[in-house]
Amino acid sequence: MKVLVVAGAFPELSGGTKRSFEVIKHYSKYGVEPILFIPYTALYGFALMGMYNLKFSSKDIIHEFKEIINKLSLNGVMIPNATYQYFEKIVSQLQSNHYKRLKKLTVHELIQLKKTEFKTAKKYLEEVKSEASRIKFIYSLNETLNNIFITYYAANRLSKPFGILLQLEPYYENLKEKFRFINMEGWSIPRLTIKYLAALYINRYVKHEYLNVVKDNKLKLLASVSEAPLKFSGLIRQVNNNYIRILCPANAYDDDLIKYRKVDDKCDYAVFSARLTCEKGILEIPYIWRKVLSKLPGAELIITGAFNKPKVESLFKFLIRKLNLEKNVKYLGFVERRKLLETISKAKLLIYPSHKDAFPPIVLESLALGTTVVAYRIPAITSVYKDVKAVFTVTEYDVKAMAEKVIDIFKLEHSKLIDLHENELTLKFLKNHSSWENVAKTEVNMMKELC
Structure with missing residues (x-):
């Protein structure tokens, strides 16, 4: 069966992206033909890490990216050609001073990134429309909000069931869990107040968007790598228990x-x-x-x-x-x-x-x-x-x-x-x-x- 997978599948970017890379390589051995949609933000993060943390040249990071994509392709993973085009565009942007540091992006620029994310998803879907009738399921391999938006967008466009894997809690049901870590950092009262308000706003926004998605009747799977994400987010009480699964094994060592x-x-x-x-x-x-x-x-x-x-x-x-x-x-x-x-x-x-x-x-x-x-x-x-x-x-x-x-x-x-x-x-x-x-x-x- 064909499954549309939404994930940043990079072995060196983070623990979550490494997991996605390692797992998706083996899907075809068990009867699943994966089509991989890599979110724009994941492409951006990989290019940023390579060029500014590891000091790769633009030529080197593009070569590294193609090596990863080739490994996935050789293991039966279908990847839209537009993925290469978007990555090369991102690398070109990162060469300009305007995109040198992610932390210097303004709110306006971050909003533009989100808009680009949806354009990316639309472009991917247009490219794989000939496969649409054979796609049986849409699966996000992590819980980030941008991943979820793309997964939900694709599920609605294709009228297909979807699932989400939680590798962390997407938000906190009780913000005391978040506030206690902010308290440890030793901020002054004015800065602490600002950080509290920012955490409160972001948590509330993510929770609102998440609940809109998980309450849709097309959600057929909410998987988690352990009990922790379900417990701290409270999603265990928001989703039909018939659709909740805790993976075992959820990870592996090399x-x-x-x-x-x-x-x-x-x-x-x-x-x-x-x-x-x-x-x-x-x-x-x-x-x-x-x-x-x-x-x-x-x-x-x-x-x-x-x-x-x-x-x-x-x-x-x-x-x-x-x-x-x-x-x-x-x-x-x-x-x-x-x-x-x-x-x-x-x-x-x-x-x-x-x-x-x-x-x-x-x-x-x-x-x-x-x-x-x-x-x-x-x-x-x-x-x-x-x-x-x-x-x-x-x-x-x-x-x-x-x-x-x-x-x-x-x-x-x-x-x-x-x-x-x-x-x-x-x-x-x-x-x-x-x-x-x-x-x-x-x-x-x-x-x-x-x-």
Whole structure:
């Protein structure tokens, strides 16, 4: 059956786009012929990352884009020719000063981007109209509003059922979840007020638009990578339960991880690897590690990842100095993939005080590498990793309990540490999540069931 898939399918742009790229490649093996619509904003984001983060030339980024598209095409994915035309146009625009930085786009320019998104969808549909009668389902591979608009637009134009995959919550039912992270960033009262009002407006707007879409009777599937997005958005109460599915497996780790797997002869350090934000617990790390050092003065913590807010970075570095942690906490910044895998595989444990997640791939990768995990007891962790002995959880925000659990693992006997990773339940979990084909098969079966 033919399925129109809306997704940014790029292996290096983000965890969500990597997932889309890996899964859609395997659809054809299970009887689905995918037609891929890449949203304009996803094309724009990929070009921006390549040209301004990785310093690719326009020629190099176009070559990289064509390589990705060719890989998808060779795996049975149909992609409208207009995709190339739009991407080349975006690259040309990014070469001008006007489009140098995404953060410098004005509100007017962002509105223009949204208008262009709909023009893009219309152009794609015109190109595949000969296939329209064979398309049985329209499926958005993530929850972003622009993706949803395109999916809904196509569903209405073609009069076809559609589905949505939630990789994160699209909005919060209770804005306290959002406000508490803004509070951590240390803004002045006037700036805090502005940020509150902006968050309130955006959340309300997204919620309004989302509910208009999901209440349409053409919605036949609301899938999620875990319970967390459904719970925090409240969508679990807005959509017919017959159409709600939680994927299992929802993600996979790459084959190359296994060659780095190391369950014994670990080094005496812990690692924290994530986006360095308040949501991921970066400002709690110094307080946790100070408590660890009170019992284990030589304990070392390695931190990898990038800060996306200078204010949070300044606060973190201030806390490291204030608590005298410079000798025991090493911040490496962005680390090349091979070195990152080696660092995690040799670590005694991954410390992961994250508050906001749906399906944290770093936890899955750590388990595949043979490294124990200590995390907060949040829905994303309990939903996905509840049967895995090598994942320990403590009450959210309880830095003392997390420090104590870290100390316990540092002191754990060698044989017991190995058993955490070699027991039947952990190995079964890893086998189930060892292949993107398994994930694709689960999604295809789900679509066939509901179409």
